[in-house]
Amino acid sequence: MILSVGSRYFASPGDKVSLPCSVVRLGALVRLWKRGARVIFAGGLKVRKDPRLEVSEAGDLVIRGFLAEDVGEYDCELETDTDIPVFIRHSLALARAPDVSTRPQSGHLTVTQV
Numbered sequence: 001m002i003l004s005v006g007s008r009y010f011a012s013p014g015d016k017v018s019l020p021c022s023v024v025r026l027g028a029l030v031r032l033w034k035r036g037a038r039v040i041f042a043g044g045l046k047v048r049k050d051p052r053l054e055v056s057e058a059g060d061l062v063i064r065g066f067l068a069e070d071v072g073e074y075d076c077e078l079e080t081d082t083d084i085p086v087f088i089r090h091s092l093a094l095a096r097a098p099d100v101s102t103r104p105q106s107g108h109l110t111v112t113q114v
Contacts, residue, residue: 018060
């Protein structure tokens, strides 16, 4: 059983990102990390040869030095004996700085402490 819940994460270029996948009683099952249809990790076997990617001892997917091309959906899936996959999906997006404008356009801004 996967305890983690699929979530949406935001990161800026250069960030370290950790996508959780906590599993109870993994036993002989194999934990897969996938991006779309592409397998990144199968258990302890690193399939995708990107040195920025690793799986922590807890089973989380770690991306060091986040890049804009890392944006996408990541699945943590348990390989089971049934045809019904057990997985969670995380969505990883690029964080953007907020758009700030002042009103009036003069740029004069008054802030009051409450």
